[in-house]
Amino acid sequence: MPKVLIVDDEKHIRLLYAEELEEEGYEVAVASDGSGILERIEKEKPDVIILDIKMVSSNGLDVLQEIRNKFYNLPVILCSAYGSYKVDIKSIAADAYVVKSSDLTELKKKIAQVLETTVPI
Amino acid sequence: MKFQEDNPSGITKADLVVGIPSYNEASNIAYPTEQACLGLKDYFKDLDSVIINCDNSSTDGTGKAFRDTDSHGIPQMYVSTPRGIRGRGNNVKNLLRKVLELDAKAAVIIDASLKSITPLWIKNLAEPVFKDFAFVAPLYVRHKYDGTITNNIAYPLTRSLYGRRVRQPIGGDFGLSGKMAGIFLKSPLWDEDVSQFGIDIWMTTIAVNEGVPICQAFLGKPKISKPRDPTLEVGTMFRQMVITMFNLMGVFHDKWATTKWSKPTAIFGFGIGDVEAPPAIKVSKDKLYIKFREGFNNHWDVYRSMFSSENIQKIREIASLDIDHFEMPIPVWARVLFDCAIGYHKKTLDRGKLIDILVPLYYGMTLSFVNKTEGMSHQQAEEYLEDMCLVFEQSKPYLTYRWSQ
Numbered sequence: 001m002p003k004v005l006i007v008d009d010e011k012h013i014r015l016l017y018a019e020e021l022e023e024e025g026y027e028v029a030v031a032s033d034g035s036g037i038l039e040r041i042e043k044e045k046p047d048v049i050i051l052d053i054k055m056v057s058s059n060g061l062d063v064l065q066e067i068r069n070k071f072y073n074l075p076v077i078l079c080s081a082y083g084s085y086k087v088d089i090k091s092i093a094a095d096a097y098v099v100k101s102s103d104l105t106e107l108k109k110k111i112a113q114v115l116e117t118t119v120p121i
Numbered sequence: 122m123k124f125q126e127d128n129p130s131g132i133t134k135a136d137l138v139v140g141i142p143s144y145n146e147a148s149n150i151a152y153p154t155e156q157a158c159l160g161l162k163d164y165f166k167d168l169d170s171v172i173i174n175c176d177n178s179s180t181d182g183t184g185k186a187f188r189d190t191d192s193h194g195i196p197q198m199y200v201s202t203p204r205g206i207r208g209r210g211n212n213v214k215n216l217l218r219k220v221l222e223l224d225a226k227a228a229v230i231i232d233a234s235l236k237s238i239t240p241l242w243i244k245n246l247a248e249p250v251f252k253d254f255a256f257v258a259p260l261y262v263r264h265k266y267d268g269t270i271t272n273n274i275a276y277p278l279t280r281s282l283y284g285r286r287v288r289q290p291i292g293g294d295f296g297l298s299g300k301m302a303g304i305f306l307k308s309p310l311w312d313e314d315v316s317q318f319g320i321d322i323w324m325t326t327i328a329v330n331e332g333v334p335i336c337q338a339f340l341g342k343p344k345i346s347k348p349r350d351p352t353l354e355v356g357t358m359f360r361q362m363v364i365t366m367f368n369l370m371g372v373f374h375d376k377w378a379t380t381k382w383s384k385p386t387a388i389f390g391f392g393i394g395d396v397e398a399p400p401a402i403k404v405s406k407d408k409l410y411i412k413f414r415e416g417f418n419n420h421w422d423v424y425r426s427m428f429s430s431e432n433i434q435k436i437r438e439i440a441s442l443d444i445d446h447f448e449m450p451i452p453v454w455a456r457v458l459f460d461c462a463i464g465y466h467k468k469t470l471d472r473g474k475l476i477d478i479l480v481p482l483y484y485g486m487t488l489s490f491v492n493k494t495e496g497m498s499h500q501q502a503e504e505y506l507e508d509m510c511l512v513f514e515q516s517k518p519y520l521t522y523r524w525s526q
Contacts, residue, residue, distance in 0.1 A: 065387075065388065065391075068385070068387040068388070069252065069387055072334045072387060073384065075384075086504070087500045089260070089339055089388065089391070090388060090391060092260075092286070092288075092337070092385060092388050093385050093386070093387055093388045094385060095384060095385055113382055114382070116381060116382065117284065117381055117382040117383065117384055118284070118379055118380055118381045118382075119283065119284030119285060119332075119380050119383065119384050120283060120284065120285075120329065120330050120331075120332045120373075120376045120380065121332040
């Protein structure tokens with residue numbers, strides 16, 4: 001099954017997402033911030049990353065640029081409590097943007113969608 | 122095609138080339154030339170750079186205006202197509218030749234009529250190439266009614282067909298690697314429309330289908346060049362751009378037929394301070410409505426033979442709407458474009474006529490976009506456009522099915 005890397009500084013979010021996504025059959029890895037993200041990706045080899053934006057020790061939008069410059073086609077879904085970051089030009093580099101909710105239907109839908117995306121490579 | 126060349130500094134090698142395609146831009150070319158030279162001097166001083174005016178043998182003294190501009194020590198070259206040979210694409214082709222001859226690692230193409238370019242544009246369009254991106258498309262701040270061909274056709278169609286989100290696929294200002302220049306130049310897909318205004322969508326489409334890493338460079342300022350009324354912008358450029366898109370759909374059928382949804386590109390160019398707001402653009406809704414209605418009345422018989430039954434019923438319904446309630450539902454617009462592409466591919470109608478019948482519907486779509494977004498901020502309009510692209514992506518099975526029938 002595809003592997004999802006969850007990058008979020010809130011422990012309860014990591015637990016909630018991990019539990020729900022594992023129930024869906026995904027393999028899950030977690031990280032509490034974006035530091036050392038490139039090494040983490042090399043190690044975990046995720047198929048998709050769920051990335052928080054407002055984290056205590058890192059800015060998810062900067063982490064996204066780091067990821068995109070090295071892993072051009074790796075799907076990244078920005079997942080934030082705030083919809084307002086969608087207006088930030090940096091968010092364009094994400095595959096999708098989801099506003100956090102206790103109902104993970106939208107997030108799961110986006111994960112499925114980015115995983116089935118096929119483009120000329 | 123042989124070209125005329127003036128190379129006073131005897132340049133035979135360069136790391137970075139800036140090219141300015143032009144035709145009769147004597148009154149405009151000095152400004153982008155000087156800004157580009159400052160960009161090369163300020164941000165790439167360790168590289169060997171050259172600036173080249175790629176011209177169509179302008180008769181208004183464009184070449185002289187270019188040569189007379191203070192280039193701040195950057196060597197200048199002038200190349201031109203022979204007299205009588207016109208076309209932006211021909212100028213770009215000459216530039217690509219020079220990029221290969223000079224063995225350049227990177228090239229930047231900018232419009233000759235730019236009034237808002239700063240030296241930073243050169244940095245942001247060229248630097249990603251030195252970070253291994255093969256093609257760099259511009260990201261401007263644009264008014265929601267600026268670039269209606271881009272918003273209603275080029276962006277949603279390119280994105281939904283080939284799966285890469287390039288927001289300004291016909292922006293006109295690009296960066297590319299020397300290797301990409303070679304791919305473009307050796308392509309067997311050059312034709313008359315590409316040699317004219319089809320060149321921009323052609324380069325973007327080829328780059329996307331090559332699967333090379335693409336970057337969008339944020340330029341921080343609006344693109345201001347020659348003023349244009351969106352109501353009147355349909356003409357040669359529209360025709361050549363649409364025909365080029367439809368031609369390439371035939372060439373890259375295997376690619377788009379297997380493409381599903383879309384992916385982003387990398388973004389470059391942050392931290393450039395305050396972003397300048399784009400100038401307001403006035404749109405005449407009355408003119409758009411009249412042009413739609415006239416076209417609908419003139420081409421109704423053709424529409425009936427061209428479009429699917431579900432679409433034709435909707436188009437008739439839309440034509441009965443008054444101006445204030447006028448709306449072209451996005452699924453209908455997506456299917457109109459898809460039906461036209463299929464008609465072009467299957468030659469069910471003379472290809473020139475096909476573009477004629479599309480134009481009024483494009484005016485209708487533009488009016489619909491204006492009605493939908495007139496109360497929206499720039500950002501809200503962008504989100505509306507993103508939703509529009511999603512509808513195109515969702516509607517793609519309609520195209521795939523009907524294309525193969």
